[in-house]
Amino acid sequence: MIQVEISLTKVHGSDNEFFILDQTKLSRKLTDSEIKAITKRVSDRDNGLWQGADGVLVVDEPTHSGPLGMMRVINADGSEASMCGNGIRTIARYLGQEHRQLNFKIQTMYADLLVEQATPLAPSIQTFQAEISPISFAAKDLGLHWQDLPELHHQKISVLSDQLIFTAVAVPNPHLISFVDHETLTGPELGRIASYLNNGDNPIFPDGVNVSFVEVLAANHLFVRTYERGVGYTNACGTGMSASSLVYVLEQGGHFEQELNVQNPGGMVKTIVHENTDTERHSLYWVSLVGNATFLGAAMLTLEQLNDPDFDLTQVHFEETGEQEKYRQFIASL
């Protein structure tokens, strides 16, 4: 039997961590159930690979001409998401290096999205820009069931909270956004609400939803904290910060094409919210997300090792890049 050797590269965007698994490099393609099992195993924060991760980004050949490659997003719990804003920047770097290209498209579940190398956020910080799209406020695209509303804009959801005001938007993965004060941002409400909405049997978002609390620090300067579907609290959520930026801009009266500075527990990104004037685009609104794409290191394993419950992943040797030290310096300088 041919041994399947799998290289796993640990990467992050704003400390939202993933392993890149490139199907195109394997002696045989992994099945979806193998990918799901590997993701759950390596992402485990206690017993996984190199302190685990928030999920796995699977690279594969695109199914049609145009994009350089395809990205699939598998959450730490094995569920599949339609998009990942922090992840796609790292895949942009990965595919760009492989194919020696600086701007190109990546196939995702619902659209081929433009990515490009961007001006570094700081010296030695590899920085990429990604198109976040298609965007929809429709309840049917969000998997939202609340009082038969077709959309949820700036409204209370009484069963969640009698204080907080929510807007729901799919970018295209589903997000529930609430603008809050600093005490609420850092308090337990986010975890309480988001764990209920991701418990698998709530009637409002039966398929779960990413929940973000947003504090406005100054004009065009936000702090976003996210509890993600399929993961829990993460250091950052790229699509969550894009969704929050869009809701902020719309609630401020629609000042498009301005750069927003968005901080998160793991770092910062920049966003620009666009209103569509280009028929090539996938939806009325789209967001440019600019942020780091940091490579931490890589390890080589066999499928046999990954399938063996007695094989201790915590002891696997990782070839480190040294990039994290530079990222820490960048964060400290903010």
Ligand SMILES: N[C@@H](CCC[C@H](N)C(=O)O)C(=O)O
């Ligand atoms: N961290 C990601 C989002 C990953 C998917 C999400 N958990 C979902 O299930 O929709 C990002 O940076 O956007």
